[in-house]
Amino acid sequence: MAMVGLFWIGEDSVYVGAEPVGGASGVRLTEAGVETLGAGQGRFWAWDEVVRIGTDGVPVRSAARRMASMAFDAVLAAVAAGGGELPPAFLVELVTAEETVEVTAHVAVTGGIYQPSEYELSVALLERLAEGRAEVGDLLAWGRDHAAGGTPPREEREALLRKWAGV
Template sequence: MAMVGLFWIAEGDVYVGAKPAGLTPGVRLTPEGVVALGDGRSGLHLWEDVHALTVADVPVKSLLRQVNAVRDLALNTVLELATSLGSAWGDDTPPLMTVRVEASDGEHELPAYVAAAVGYTQTEADLSQALLARLTEGAATMETTLAAMAQWGRSREGGSPRGPEREELLRGWLG
């Protein structure tokens, strides 16, 4: 499993945001279309009906966001050590992004959890948005792009690549 921009690629599966587990919300990109996952969110939006695909509420990495993440981790660690109650300081649930699917039958807003703990770089966010737009340009473009992403995921061993490599991958998938 690896994160590249706004995408989470697990073996041959491509998700926008974090890969969902159980009934949590998520969005998967398949050769057939955009799939809404999670409790009460199941649905398929076929690529032939999708006119636009964007993500709103993308947290962009900043120094303040990084400082807050370190502070929260330190506070949770202290609380866990000081009490037997575990982490009672705050909600450990990652923030949500909104995947907007503009389709023939209207606009759909699909929630997906953020995969990056302190947010995404502006460059990765921009390249990811461009890649999402590219997926709606036509069947041949979508199939080639998704196939390249899935193939990379199947051959990837280890965790997520470093920032420059992630940007290079996104640029390559953009063609």
């Protein structure tokens, strides 16, 4: 699997944030619609039911601040002996004509902090997906061809997000 912006992309799955493990919650995007996962979740909406997909609380910092934060976190992890904690969480807000559902997702990026450019492009892509102006199939096609190779460099990730978001 590979991380591109807020998306964790595999050969047959696209998640907003990290793929949920065990009972952890998350959001999977499919060609048919949006699915919430995890304990007490298990809901599905077809794309024509989705009005908006938003995020809240995504950790975003500039490259310099991200590096400083990662160094600090590495020191804390060494002191705490790695307590096996989940990565930082954020909210994914799914809006339909009938309801708004908030689901916790976990960051997929190394260090737990996204760069502003990737975050903004990811938000643009989520908006286009909800509006029907982008297709999850494009992300899945890329995943089938490239996800086994791991996460691409930042410049390639941003180029992919621009292409998928049409910006």
